[in-house]
Amino acid sequence: MTYRLNDKAYYNNRELSWLRFNYRVIEEAADVNNPLLEKLKFLAITSSNLDEFFMVRVAGLKDQVKMNYHEPDTKTQMTPQEQLEGISRLNRQNSTIQYEYYHRLMRELEEYDIYLKRPDELPEDLQNEVESIFDTEIFPSLTPLGIDAYRPFPKLMNKKINIFVNLSNKLGEQTAIVQVPTVIRRYFELTDGRNTYFVLAEDIIEKHISKLFGGYEIERTFPFRITRNADLTIHEEGAADLLIEIERFLKERTKGAAVRLEIDISKNDSTKGSFLRSELGLSEQDVYKFDAPLDLTFLFGLTSDLKDRFPHLAYPPFTPQEPALLSGKNIYDRALEKDIFFHHPFESFHPIVDFMREAAEDPNVLAIKQTLYRVSSDSPIIEALKNAAENGKQVTVLVELKARFDEENNVQWAKELEDAGCHVIYGMNYLKTHSKITLVVKRVGDKLVRYVHLGTGNYNDSTAKLYTDMGIITTDEDIGNDAINFFNYLSGYSLKPDYRALHVAPFEIRDLFAEYIDKEIEFHKENGKGYIFAKMNSLTDKKIINKLLQASQEGIKVDLVIRGICCLKPGIEGVSDNIRVISIVGRFLEHSRIYYFNHNGEEKMFLSSADMMTRNMIKRVEILFPIKDPLITEEIRSISRLYLQDNLKARIQKEDGSYEYVENEFEPISAQVELMRRAERHGREQLVQKENQLLMKVRNRFRRRN
Structure with missing residues (x-):
């Protein structure tokens, strides 16, 4: 059979697929099944994810462009520059929606008398308290950085908030930057007895920034933030001691080139950031402007601070249970x-x-x-x-x-x-x-x-x-x-x-996957019943993708549960129409890797530390290990089927690479919630069993005494 494998339309670009995953995280901020504080936390997760994406993936592409490397990727045939342009377009769409949800959720928070405000929006007595906070807790650690012929543009820290300042006096206009110190909190909490207010450190500094520049008029201020390249090379070859080399690398990483500039335009919506862009060597494509606070990771701390006071706005507590197969034994x-x-x-x-x-x-x-x-x-x-x-x-x-x-x-x-x-x-x-x-x-x-x-x-x-x-x-x-x-x-x-039993990367795991997919095809040709199930974080390896496409074209049903990147497009007629790709984003981060091949009923089940990614299978030491106990195999199969039934947190990938929520014939079900319920039921059963055992011991002692 001649397989259809090489058309770029059969594949998703890795970077754009990751951004679609991050959009699914953003969507959790709008899911009615999530409590308010958890919705805000998902926005923080999105921001944290995106920082790492820019520091590593975008930085790597920008390095390729700088080195005049224009070779397209092997799957979608996009050059590095085309990928950067695609990232900029898709990420702007994501970010717009992320901040729309942010504003909506902060308004919802106000229904509980919780407010995020600027200093001049607070009641007057609290404004005085904020000024006292500035004078005693913030001002002593601030260092204004003037920029002129004698004071060059400073080397600003990665991912930290800074405040840009335009100021003037009778001699003319000047420019300065004030770094928000890492030693102070990102936000401060105040109360008037009824309402709870949170004020961001950068807003407090902006409000009182004139105290840093005596004799000058403040013309304009705005917060900004730089993301730097953290994907630098560790020089392993010739290193006498890798530990020493890593310590050198950590110092170098703080000096990486800027790859993104974020600007808060909520007070100055005409801000262009052209001076900063020029100094940092960035293009307009690298600049993101938001009518809201930068770096929403501060919501991690904010939601954590509020959970104890508003437990009904967070997930109900869950206590992990004793493993079922341990049964109370050593x-x-x-x-x-x-x-x-x-x-x-x-x-x-x-x-x-x-x-x-x-x-x-x-x-x-x-x-x-x-x-x-x-x-x-x-x-x-x-x-x-x-x-x-x-x-x-x-x-x-x-x-x-x-x-x-x-x-x-x-x-x-x-x-x-x-x-x-x-x-x-x-x-x-x-x-x-x-x-x-x-x-x-x-x-x-x-x-x-x-x-x-x-x-x-x-x-x-x-x-x-x-x-x-x-x-x-x-x-x-x-x-x-x-x-x-x-x-x-x-x-x-x-x-x-x-x-004898383990399969160890580099190379061996990928070779085994290819071999087992080929065997599944052989079994299917002889007996039908071909089925492959795989659960992982990401699927990027072209050799394995091609094998899965071959399996689909032979009529084998393939179910893939992939949390993040998936470079395979399912559902293309005659190519991948027997492949289903599900992504689940929920309360817990899906991280387990499961690989199952039916093999005409012989059932080969594996767990692994490795995804079906080239880097995992070729550039890492990974282990794929077999599940030999049939009871454990059936338990994992049961869990796998549960993920495929999910219709509350699961999204299915469409032919164009986008995702939509799963609709199926099952009653509303979240796999993670059901697994929590199963664990709690087992925990209660274990507790009853232990209580009965204790009761039996007491009765036996009583009988012996009498």
């Missing part, structure tokens, strides 16, 4: 009996922490080996590893120093672990180690048992409450042997091992 004892499945945040991350803490304390544990990519700021995992080393155990930790925007954090953890006596390695040349694996070697009776935890998400107890991830703990011998070989490969010098 995690090591249970793992000897059968594999244990974890589904966070519906099931608690605490058993993973306990797994590490017990290993650190147990005299029968000889060695612990673990990969760390992103961990929390006060990580119990780190503490357990340090404790284990201090207890004399062999502890090996791979800390990935190149985890973007976590480099500084990971440098600090690496130093602490080394000081505690752990053997710390930093990864591999030109590859990021993104795999999530822990090996605990423990003496049980007269033999050594290898306990292995494998997961789709980081060893981060904070994000485990917010991200959906899956994992297993197993004592399977093949996986245990593979884990030993994997860590020896990372820490020493050897050729890549031949793994």
Whole structure:
């Protein structure tokens, strides 16, 4: 059969697909199923997402243009300049809608006597209080920066708010910039006894800025913000110590070229920003003007401050439950009996922490080996590893120093672990180690048992409450042997091992996917029943996309649940009409990666740290691991079917690459809400079971006494 694969109309551009994902996040601010404070929080998430997108993806495209690189991308045949133009158009549409929702939601907040105001909009006594705040808390840390022949344009910090000032006296006009210091709060809270008011720091500074420029008239002020290129190169080759090189890189990153200029025009709607644009080397395409505050990430703090006072305006609290397959048993004892499945945040991350803490304390544990990519700021995992080393155990930790925007954090953890006596390695040349694996070697009776935890998400107890991830703990011998070989490969010098059960990138995971899709096609030709399910964060790899298109053209049904970027266009007649692409954006960040192939009923189920992205499968050390227990396979299949039934939070991609909310025959259902309900039902059942067991013990004691 001749497949239809190479027309650019079959693909979505990666960057524009990401912006469509960010629009889906914006849409959550208008979803009637979300409480008011959560809607505002989604606007903050959108802004945070967009900052990183500009610092990395847009910055990379701008670098290509500067270097006169005009080669089109391999899927949609767009040059770097065409992609930048497309990004500018689509992001302006997104930003307009984002700020429309912002204004609407702030008006809704006023119904609860909560106001975001400028100083001169406050009651008079509160205006005096704001002036006192300026004089005592803000003014001492301000530094006005004049700009003239003796004082060149300053190197302004990435993502920080600044205030541009035009001023004059009898000698003429001058220009200055006042940076909003990072040491002060972004907003201040005041009350008149009935109403709660929030005032932004930049508005307070603007109001009283004349105190910084005695003898001058203030002609005009406006806040602005710069986003800089953070996608600089880490020089791994020839580095004597990667940790030292990372520290150098972190200093350099603060000096990256400007890639975006944002201007608040709410007080001066005629502001052009031409002087700033010229000084920063930006084009009009790089300038975004908003009739509202810049950097809506301040809403993270604002909504957090209000949740305790207005709990009905936030999501109802949810407590992660004990994993169903643990059943109240000790995690090591249970793992000897059968594999244990974890589904966070519906099931608690605490058993993973306990797994590490017990290993650190147990005299029968000889060695612990673990990969760390992103961990929390006060990580119990780190503490357990340090404790284990201090207890004399062999502890090996791979800390990935190149985890973007976590480099500084990971440098600090690496130093602490080394000081505690752990053997710390930093990864591999030109590859990021993104795999999530822990090996605990423990003496049980007269033999050594290898306990292995494998997961789709980081060893981060904070994000485990917010991200959906899956994992297993197993004592399977093949996986245990593979884990030993994997860590020896990372820490020493050897050729890549031949793994028995695990599949390890670079290359091997992509090769396996291609092979399994080909096998699914063969099975389907013989018996029908072809089916592929995959859930991931992003799909970009052209080789895998082409294989999925081939499967569709052979009549195989393909269901893809992809949160973010999807470079495959589904629903094109004769090309991808057997492929369905669903995106779910909800209370929790969808982060688990599931890969399933029907194989004529033989059912091959895998979980992985890797997406079907070229960077994951070629430029990272990732692990794809099989689910061998049929009960766990069926549990994951049940969860997968639930995602496909979602008609409250799920959007389906249309043939043109846009998305619309799913409409299906099911009763209104949110997969995440249903998974929370299932977990809570199991938790109640567990509680009843424990109470009955306790009651039975009491009765038995009573009988023995009598």
